[in-house]
Amino acid sequence: xxxxxxxxxxxxxxxxxxxxxxxxxxxxxxxxxxxxxxxxxxxxxxxxxxxxxxxxxxxxxxxxxxxxxxxxxxxxxxxxxxxxxxxxxxxxxxxxxxxxxxxxxxxxxxxxxxxxxxxxxxxxxxxxxxxxxxxxxxxxxxxxxxxxxxxxxxxxxxxxxxxxxxxxxxxxxxxxxxxxxxxxxxxxxxxxxxxxxxxxxxxxxxxxxxxxxxxxxxxxxxxxxxxxxxxxxxxxxxxxxxxxxxxxxxxxxxxxxxxxxxxxxxxxxxxxxxxxxxxxxxxxxxxxxxxxxxxxxxxxxxxxxxxxxxxxxxxxxxxxxxxxxxxxxxxxxxxxxxxxxxxxxxxxxxxxxxxxxxxxxxxxxxxxxxxxxxxxxxxxxxxxxxxxxxxxxxxxxxxxxxxxxxxxxxxxxxxxxxxxxxxxxxxxxxxxxxxxxxxxxxxxxxxxxxxxxxxx
Numbered sequence: 001x002x003x004x005x006x007x008x009x010x011x012x013x014x015x016x017x018x019x020x021x022x023x024x025x026x027x028x029x030x031x032x033x034x035x036x037x038x039x040x041x042x043x044x045x046x047x048x049x050x051x052x053x054x055x056x057x058x059x060x061x062x063x064x065x066x067x068x069x070x071x072x073x074x075x076x077x078x079x080x081x082x083x084x085x086x087x088x089x090x091x092x093x094x095x096x097x098x099x100x101x102x103x104x105x106x107x108x109x110x111x112x113x114x115x116x117x118x119x120x121x122x123x124x125x126x127x128x129x130x131x132x133x134x135x136x137x138x139x140x141x142x143x144x145x146x147x148x149x150x151x152x153x154x155x156x157x158x159x160x161x162x163x164x165x166x167x168x169x170x171x172x173x174x175x176x177x178x179x180x181x182x183x184x185x186x187x188x189x190x191x192x193x194x195x196x197x198x199x200x201x202x203x204x205x206x207x208x209x210x211x212x213x214x215x216x217x218x219x220x221x222x223x224x225x226x227x228x229x230x231x232x233x234x235x236x237x238x239x240x241x242x243x244x245x246x247x248x249x250x251x252x253x254x255x256x257x258x259x260x261x262x263x264x265x266x267x268x269x270x271x272x273x274x275x276x277x278x279x280x281x282x283x284x285x286x287x288x289x290x291x292x293x294x295x296x297x298x299x300x301x302x303x304x305x306x307x308x309x310x311x312x313x314x315x316x317x318x319x320x321x322x323x324x325x326x327x328x329x330x331x332x333x334x335x336x337x338x339x340x341x342x343x344x345x346x347x348x349x350x351x352x353x354x355x356x357x358x359x360x361x362x363x364x365x366x367x368x369x370x371x372x373x374x375x376x377x378x379x380x381x382x383x384x385x386x387x388x389x390x391x392x393x394x395x396x397x398x399x400x401x402x403x404x405x406x407x408x409x410x411x412x413x414x415x416x417x418x419x420x421x422x423x424x425x426x427x428x429x430x431x432x433x434x435x436x437x438x439x440x441x442x443x444x445x446x447x448x449x450x451x452x453x454x455x456x
Contacts, residue, residue, distance in 0.1 A: 011040050014058050015050065025049040027454065034449045035415045036334055037312055038151065039133040046153045046336065052132055059130045065109040066129040068095075074143060078102060081122050084144035090114045092128075093139050101125045107136050149343070149356040152336035294346055296325030299434045306441040315445055319408075319418060320346040322438060326431060327404070327420035329395060331355055335372055335414050338362045342394070343416070354394040360387050367405065372414045377406040379430040398424035404432055408439050410446045 012030075015021045021029075021044060032043040041059070044050040052069045060067030078094035081102060087093050090111065096103040102124035104115070109128035119126040131139075134153050140146035152158060294317070297305065302322035309315050316332050323330040324346050331345040342358030345351070362369040367383045382388055382403050392398055400421040408416040418435070421428045 011058065011062060014062055015044075018058065020054050020058065021049055030453050031410075031450050034453055035312065035410060035446060036151070036336060041132050042134045042151070042153065045132070045134065046151065046158055048158060052135070055132050056130070059132065063109045063130050066103075066127060068105060068129050068131045069135070072105065072131075072135070072139060074105075074139070079143060081124075082118060084146075087144050088140055088146040091136055091140070093136070093143060095129065097124065101127055103127045103129055105129050105131045105136065105139065107131070107133055147353060147356070150341045150359045152339050152341070155339050155341075155359050155361075158337070294321050294324060297321040298325070299438070302438055303441055306438070306445045309445045309449070311449065312446075315442055316344040319438065319442060320344055323418065323420050323435070327428060328422045328426075329397075329400075329420065331358075331395075331419040332408075333358065333368075333417040333419060335362075335417060340368050340372075340417060345395075349396050351396065354396065358391055358394055360391055363387075368417060371405045371407050371417060375407050375409060375414055377404065377432055377436065379404050379428070379432070392424075400424060400426050400428060402428045402430075404428050404430060406432060406435055406439060408442050410443050415446070416442075 012021075012026050016023065016026060025044070025047070029040055029043040029047055029049060032047060033040055036043065036046075041050070041055045045052055045055060056067045056069035059065075072095065074093055074095045075097055078097040081097065082092070082094050082104075091107045092111075092114070093105045094102060095105050102118070102122055104118065104126055106115075106128045107130070109115075109130045115126045115128060118124075134151065137146075137148040137151075138154065141148050297318065299322065302318050305318040305321075306315065309318065320330050320332060327347070329345070329347045329350055331350070332343045333340050334343045338361060340358070340360040340362060342355040345355035360366075360368055362372060365383060366385075367378060367388075371378045380402050382399060384399060388399070400423060403419065403421040406418040406420075407414045408418060418439070
């Protein structure tokens with residue numbers, strides 16, 4: 001079983017059964033998942049409806065696996081055992097290693113093909129430890145330099161969890177009407193830098209420092225025999241290779257040199273060939289040909305594409321391809337609480353990777369906040385401050401003379417901002433009539449996706 005494995009009971013069902021979320025809260029998180037992507041658990045924590053500790057415990061229950069939550073610092077010796085590109089591709093990170101065992105943080109503890117390959121290669125008994133998706137993303141950013149888009153949870157912009165016995169609904173409704181300032185400018189720049197390095201520390205209900213619990217993790221491991229594995233299938237133990245194969249480069253062979261090693265695997269010990277079938281090793285990254293540049297869509301074509309949209313990525317491509325025919329720099333930004341983050345971008349010189357590093361706090365007298373609060377489009381100069389300076393630096397240029405910012409609403413709530421301009425020091429024509437009509441189609445597309453998700 002690989003990435004397609006699903007537990008017998010799904011996460012939402014288990015959380016409802018355990019009384020950790022309400023049906024209304026689960027519905028809200030499902031709607032947020034349609035708009036902002038990510039896993040259900042990530043959206044529940046961002047909405048303040050579930051703590052990371054409870055999410056991790058529930059994931060451990062569903063997968064019958066060890067689980068972990070909170071801030072984590074992997075053992076450098078463990079990190080050396082798995083190449084960073086493989087950790088990034090398979091969404092895993094080695095955490096602890098001893099003479100016989102390697103604990104690996106994972107999102108999917110049932111990817112036996114990958115876990116068995118690591119066990120064969122290292123000669124260790126691999127113990128998967130499931131952790132929440134957003135925590136894995138933060139770890140991969142920090143320790144493998146992986147690219148992961150910023151989310152509200154990475155910038156401490158998480159809705160406060162209601163305290164038991166309090167008037168939670170009234171408090172949350174009040175906060176929604178006029179969100180407080182996220183933080184001062186100095187604090188924002190510090191947290192933004194932290195998030196890019198690997199995720200800011202969350203100050204909410206996340207549990208103790210590096211909470212690691214579950215089978216095989218909190219108990220001492222006897223030297224011999226190995227500890228019994230959990231009842232659910234996990235990575236199968238393998239016989240350790242000879243000491244020469246453990247964390248040592250292979251000795252030179254007096255035969256013809258082997259084929260060149262792919263760049264991602266340079267310096268990685270290679271196990272000798274076995275006479276029989278062996279666990280499959282991770283395939284080298286495939287060099288894909290660059291995708292052709294997107295072509296603009298007419299208004300009629302964009303409307304037809306939105307009507308056929310099946311996910312948020314379809315929506316983004318359609319809206320930006322329409323904008324591409326009118327403006328030079330086109331961005332779709334996500335709005336989560338008091339934070340705007342980059343999602344997708346198109347146009348000459350607009351780099352997708354840079355767009356996804358955007359994070360702007362919604363403070364008082366911010367142009368983005370004005371659009372969010374009024375739910376009306378804006379045409380004019382953008383307020384110049386340090387956060388917007390970072391925004392335009394990531395776009396590869398300076399402030400435009402004027403810009404156009406349009407809110408995209410779903411059920412009356414601003415979920416995206418569409419930003420367009422014609423480049424540094426350039427005027428941006430306020431031709432937004434068709435774009436405003438198109439934004440209504442975006443809302444209908446999302447609502448249709450929400451209905452399909454709930455019915456599933």
